Amino acid sequence: MGVFDSGHGGLTVLRALVDAQPRRPFVFLGDHAHAPYGRRSNEDIHGLTRAGVEALFAQGCRLVVVACNTAAAVALRRLQQEWLPHAYPGRNVLGVLVPMVEAITRVPWMVQEPPVDRMHEPRTVGVFATVPTVSSGSFPREIGKRAPHVRVVQQACPELVPLIEEGAPDAVLGPVVRGYVAEMLERADGVPDAFVLGCTHYPLVAHLFAEALPAGAEIFDQPALTARSLEHYLERHPDYAPELHTHPAPLRFLTTGDAERVGALAGRFFGGTTPFQRITHG
Structure with missing residues (x-):
């Protein structure tokens, strides 16, 4: 495989x-x-x-x-x-992308229209990702098909992948992560109910996101x-x-x-x- x-x-x-x-x-x-x-x-x-x-x-x-x-x-x-x-x-x-969307919406990927019995009160999900992932609109598009009540706020993090691949220390990465979190929260008009680390590099700095995000924030484990x-x-x-x-x-x-x-x-x-x-x- x-x-x-x-x-x-x-x-x-x-x-x-x-x-x-x-x-x-x-x-x-x-x-x-x-x-x-x-x-x-x-x-x-x-x-x-x-x-x-x-x-x-x-x-x-x-x-x-x-x-x-x-x-x-x-x-x-x-x-x-x-x-x-x-x-x-x-x-x-x-x-x-598919498992993450399914987890956020609680709706199988093959479902192209939102099930009536899955409509809930509106909630907000924050997505941290690379510039192309954000630009593609894949997360809001696929989430919207299955759960239109979920509002998606995206935050591009262009500096993170190069820094992580260079082996940058937490002292360098921490301020960068905090900056992206602050940008998202400022635009979100309230604290999102959950957060997505929409890049497979980001689990290596998940602890920095957890420190920067509001206490107890739900972070999906991709x-x-x-x-x-x-x-x-x-x-x-x-x-x-x-x-x-x-x-x-x-x-x-x-x-x-x-x-x-x-x-x-x-x-x-x-x-x-x-x-x-x-x-x-x-």
Whole structure:
């Protein structure tokens, strides 16, 4: 099973997937040579995501999780509707956006109209994300289809991913996070009921968001939600499930960048040894 990301952030999702299903083999591909995606055009993001998914298909993966909110928000729907049915029938691509939307709305993804019995009092959800994810409008659009009573306030955080990937300390990251939180709260006209860390890098600074946000704020855990969603998907579609190993399954770590440099930093995201191998992307 493949897991694709533009850089290191998807390793937080991979960690949750491995913890939930330790006997399934996973192949991770980070497109570090072209990261960060947050500074690229939508067409670039779509092309790079397709090439990354195709590279994982070439590794024998029949199912790929796009563990990058930017790539999922910009490219996933187009890949699923326009590319996969013709180029790779019998294979599929999932994304990290779906489990988050389902958790926020409490409505299954396949439901395109809000169920009458799920209408509640209006509430507000704050979304912290990259510039392309915010610009795509994916969170408010998909949440609005299923739960129009939920108001979505988005906050782009352009500095966070580069700083996290550089290994910046909390002393540097803390003021940046507090600045983004202050901007959101100023525009939200009241404190949101819950918050979404809409980038897979952000779990590494979740403690800084928790400190900056109002006490007791609900923060959705994207890696855990993705792991739970994948388990349910494989129960419904067992043909996509890789064969279980009798012991913890081997993991493979691939990158389009400098394998030694990537591996040195990636362990902080994954929480374990990450011996990367370089491959050519696209």
